[in-house]
Amino acid sequence: MISNKYSNILTMLLVVFIVAILGIVAYFGYDLLNSKAVNDNAQSTLDEFEKAVTRETVSESTNNEVDGEVTNPLDELNSMTNTEEEVVQEPEKVYMEGYEVKGRIQIPKTGVDYPVLAEVTKRSLEIAVGIAYGPGLNEVGNTIIYGHNYRNGLFFSDNKKLSNGDKVLITDQYGNTITYSIYNIYQTTPSDASYFTRDTQGKREISLQTCTDDSSARIIIWAVEDGE
Numbered sequence: 001m002i003s004n005k006y007s008n009i010l011t012m013l014l015v016v017f018i019v020a021i022l023g024i025v026a027y028f029g030y031d032l033l034n035s036k037a038v039n040d041n042a043q044s045t046l047d048e049f050e051k052a053v054t055r056e057t058v059s060e061s062t063n064n065e066v067d068g069e070v071t072n073p074l075d076e077l078n079s080m081t082n083t084e085e086e087v088v089q090e091p092e093k094v095y096m097e098g099y100e101v102k103g104r105i106q107i108p109k110t111g112v113d114y115p116v117l118a119e120v121t122k123r124s125l126e127i128a129v130g131i132a133y134g135p136g137l138n139e140v141g142n143t144i145i146y147g148h149n150y151r152n153g154l155f156f157s158d159n160k161k162l163s164n165g166d167k168v169l170i171t172d173q174y175g176n177t178i179t180y181s182i183y184n185i186y187q188t189t190p191s192d193a194s195y196f197t198r199d200t201q202g203k204r205e206i207s208l209q210t211c212t213d214d215s216s217a218r219i220i221i222w223a224v225e226d227g228e
Contacts, residue, residue, distance in 0.1 A: 035152055042128055045096045045115045046104060052092040053175040091173035099124050103137040106169040112160040120146050129155055132163045133196050137172040142200050156210035159219050165215045168223050180206055180223035
């Protein structure tokens with residue numbers, strides 16, 4: 001009787017153990033598949049963005065070519081005016097699930113390479129990173145880029161591994177790529193927005209924002225354009 005009782009207990013424990021193992025495998029399997037789907041979606045969008053930027057660059061180059069010499073001063077003035085008009089043309093827009101892609105962020109140290117979306121919403125932060133505040137990518141002032149920390153390598157999960165001097169590359173819709181150097185890393189409360197409007201003294205800067213692993217605080221990273 002006692003033997004049967006212990007046998008039943010062991011059987012129940014074994015079943016619980018097997019169910020737990022299957023649950024863990026299923027969870028990590030789903031997380032792995034989800035991560036791959038997110039990265040594949042991001043790469044597809046980056047490919048489209050790269051093509052749009054390339055077409056924009058080629059278009060500007062072609063429109064700026066002048067066949068032969070300009071002998072008429074009025075023609076030369078018109079040529080200069082047309083060139084300026086081409087430069088300030090709106091770039092070709094690319095969208096990711098309805099969100100406009102404003103650029104691309106690359107962080108060599110952590111392998112980050114994602115589209116930067118124009119908005120920060122629940123869904124936009126599930127598929128990429130987004131602009132939370134500021135004048136815009138590669139513009140003078142402080143532009144804040146927000147990304148989730150999913151602790152699985154996606155988005156800004158590895159921002160905690162970054163150090164002063166590490167590089168962040170930002171490519172905007174016009175095809176301009178600017179390298180920024182990190183110079184300040186700290187943690188603050190989720191409600192702290194004091195750094196949003198900080199004075200960059202006429203320089204181009206970016207701030208990367210994500211949460212800590214336990215979501216109790218925010219990791220803030222400041223970076224300034226190289227050579228400034």
